[in-house]
Structures are given as structure tokens and as C-alpha cells.
Amino acid sequence: RQDTAFDVTLRAVGLEGVLVAFQDVTSVEQAVQMRRDFVANVSHELKTPLTSVLGFIETLKGPARDDAGARDRFLTIMEAEAGRMNRLVSDLLSLSRVEAEERMRPTDRLDLGEKVRSVLGGLQPLAEAAAVTLARDLPEAPVEIRGDTDQLRQVLVNLVENGIKYAGRGATVTVAIEPPAHRARLRAEGVLLSVADTGPGIDPRHLPRLTERFYRVDTHRSREQGGTGLGLAIVKHIVNRHRGRMRIVSEPGQGTRFEILLPV
């Protein structure tokens, strides 16, 4: 009933007292498109190893039937491909679980320093096999935070494993915690957890998309390293659930650092 230009126009065309509702469908359409892309990506990621396994089964049933050497080689490849499908399904389940829990406040009380020590201990054999040194820079005192124990472990495992996978032989991966007291100015902001490596770094143009599902800088290298392309997407959702913030600092030749600010 207010005399807006729109109202005047309506009256001019003989429509009065009409309620017109507009809905912006852009975001709905975007969500539908994202879902479609995700299903297409998952199908493709599963189909590639599956096609390879089926191909080797055919060969083993036919031409390579009596060739013991070929059989061993093919079985090894099939085992690796099945492992890849297994990792993908595990990561998809993790992703859907963390998405479902994103709005639920985590309630465990834990010592973040202790968590880092235990994850680094568990990944030591992997680091040794890749000739990567694991280091830590942690405060002596416990760093008490409220969070989800399993999910924070997963954040650490994903980031340190990435460091081991992508930094290359001879590199060092350092996990550090800066408690709020060390940064008096930022006291209110929380604990700063960082995972830094001395690897080749990442071109800045990739950084904004790095946490998207299935986004990889080098798909071939990621696959070769057993990557699913979901690790950082999982990390992002867990950080969101903890009301934290993540920043990726990297430059070619300067290594990569993932910084996570967790509220205390």
C-alpha cells in the first residue's frame, strides 16, 4: 500500500493490492549443481580403479592364465587399486559424518599437545619410509581445549600425511602449537596449531580451491601417493565445526604452512 514506484506501476496496469513474492534461486541452483558435480566426481574416481581391476581379471582368466609372473604382477596392481577404492570410500564416509556433525558443538576436553605427540609417533614409520623428518615445537604445559578427539586427530593425520607425501625426500614437517599466553595481543583468539613443511610449496593460484572436494594441484602425483582429493575438505569441515579458522600460507620454493586457529 506504500507509494513505491513499483506500487504505482502496478496500479497503472490495473493491479492493486497484489502481493508479489520473489525468490532468489541462484543459491539453490548452485547447491544442486554442486551435488551433481560431486556425484559425477565420485563415480569417476570409483570407476577408474574398478575398470582396471575388471580388465586384469579378464586377462588373468584368458591370456595370462598360465603365466605365474604376470599373475603376481597383476594381483599386486589389483590389490593397490582395491586399496584406492577402499580409501576413497573411507574418506567419503568421514566427509559425510563430519558434515552431519558440523552443527553439533564438540564436547571432549583434551590436551592438544598430547594429541600432536601421539599422532607424530604413529606417523614416524611412514615419514622414515619417505625420508622425511618429523619435528615438533610444543609448549611444556598441557594445552587444554574443548573439541572432538577423533576429529582433531584426523586433522593432524591428514595435514602431516600431506606434508610427508608432497614435501619430498629430505624435507622436514613441523607441528607447532602456540598457546594464547604466548601471544598476549591475540589472547582472545585461541590456540594456533600449525603444520609446516619445507617442501616445494604450492602456486598461490591454487590456494583458494585447495580445500574443495577432489581438487588437486597434480592429480597424477596425488593418485600415485594414494591420495583421494578429500583430505583437506575433511579438515575444513572439522575446523568449521570447532568454530576455528584455517589459513594456508605457501609459495613455490618456500614450503607450505597450514595454520589453524582454535578457540579455547
Ligand code: ADP
Ligand atoms: P590428496 O588426497 O590429493 O592429498 P588433499 O585434499 O589432502 O587431497 O589435498 C589436495 C591437494 O593439495 C593435493 O592433491 C596436493 O596437490 C595439495 N597439497 C596438500 N598438502 C600439500 C603440501 N603440504 N604441499 C604441497 N601440496 C599439498
